[in-house]
Amino acid sequence: MSDQRPLPFVYQFLAGAVAGVSEILVMYPLDVVKTRIQLQVGGGGKGEYTGIIDCLTKIVKNEGPSRLYRGISAPILMEAPKRATKFAANDEWGKVYKRAFGVTEMTQPLAVLTGATAGATESFVVVPFELVKIRLQDKTSKYTGMGEVVKHIVKEEGPLALYNGLEATLWRHIVWNAGYFGVIFQVRSLLPKAETPTQKTVNDLISGAIGGTVGTLFNTPFDVVKSRIQNTPKVEGVARKYNWTFPSLALIMKEEGFSALYKGFLPKVLRLGPGGGILLVVFTNTMDFFRKVYYKD
Template identity: 30%
Template sequence: MSQQPISLPAKLINGGIAGIVGVTCVFPIDLAKTRLQNQRPGQQVYKSMVDCLVKTVRSEGYFGMYRGAAVNLTLVTPEKAIKLAANDFFRHHLSKDGKGLTVLREMLAGCGAGMCQVVITTPMEMLKIQLQDAGRIAAQRSPGVMSSVKLVVPNPILTRSYNVAALPRPASAMQIARELLHTQGVQGLYRGLGATIMRDVPFSVVYFPLFAHLNRLGKPSLDQPPPFYWAFLSGALAGSTAAVAVNPCDVVKTRLQSLSKAGGEETYTGVVDCIRKILQKEGPSAFLKGAGCRALVIAPLFGIAQVMYFLGVGEYILENSPLSLMST
């Protein structure tokens, strides 16, 4: 177990492994969160998280719960690595002569980390949401017929690459990405960037200082680190708290990034228009849709990430890698 300062490559490995393990464990809950957030009053396909997962398995099979997981598993490594490493970088440069950071400086470090990660988070979420929500739209358009074949519906923006009439299979992330790049350029992949920043920057501002203070409470003494289970609990509690706090921004982001709409669903021109229409037609409670699911997703994800740091997994891998062994 390493208690020495962690190198940047080790931070990247720790964040990447934590992201992959966490996503694999909680992705079905994240899928339920997306589908619940996109439901409108009077057009509800799913009553709850459990109902959503049960209906997904029945209509799309077990692997239907992991629709869009490949996108996350591919991009979560750089995303989590950037987030955790950037926070450490900003904390280091904001500290004064090695002394502890003030709460304000901790929040500034978290803000910097959130701003850095959206470069990866936005396109990752954009592609993931199209795949996650396809089953809900198909079920809503054809009530009682939740066929695993018709998981992609026609969309005015992406008509050629994943129109149901043209393709018998659901679109892949690569098909969606190619069509977005062809029709809208790079900005197509960054649709909802403003809402993503609104979600991820406050999340990091809340999460990192809260984790640091919770983790400090578990120290047996000033010169000893807290036990690994305390690091997990601190990461989980801080993550779930921050997730619920920014859930309204996550709802807005999900709605803006959902390109395919079922009949009667609103379209939005931007963040302000989305907030206004949700308030008018669904009320303030709509901004809490999927909050429980999001807390259940984020808690283990960040708990695992902090355990990876505590155990020094990245350092161990680097020390025992073929290149390291050859150099010795």
């Protein structure tokens, strides 16, 4: 970025919030499709949905277009703290690591380490929202909204059940953020230096989209497991089929084949590739606006 003057934490938080809400409003239907496909149990093309277009068509035809935005209230409420935490934590952890390693400039390994730590930080914010979203997106869901889901989970499974899937979420976010921020750093260094605001936006869109794609490639298996874990209610005296990340990865591979670990990959990468670009562009432009206000350029 052309302007790296530091800003107080609150500005980073607000810029991340604006970026997150912008991305979710544009890309949410693909998240619904991804979740529906991930929750299908069975390999070899079995299941109600055979692909993105088939899933989109069936949802619109059988359930109505509004179903593509079912559960969006949870992500909208989540996106502000989630994305704000992602970018703010990435910036703050970057400062910590540069001091710890005695360097003044970010490097590729530090970008990966910083992204991974930011992802872990972000996970603790998002788990309850993700759980509610998954329960609402499931085709068999009978819930009418966020409040009903939370009330049911707390009553039937206990308050701690809102953090079901925390371990899988940690892995998902650590891997995605490490890939996303690490790749952004590398791609930016390879692109021509931005001399104009338009070129800067193009560079951010390219690096963010590539970073989002690479992050998605590495973290999709953890996302599949997270969806399965969070959609399985806790029932006293009944062992949950999906509980911990790596045993669940092994179980899915055994029962459905390796390809099942990448269920929902295409809608996920179509969302988080371009979505990663949208995030970065909106975040950096919002931060530039805040710098102009803060430093009164």
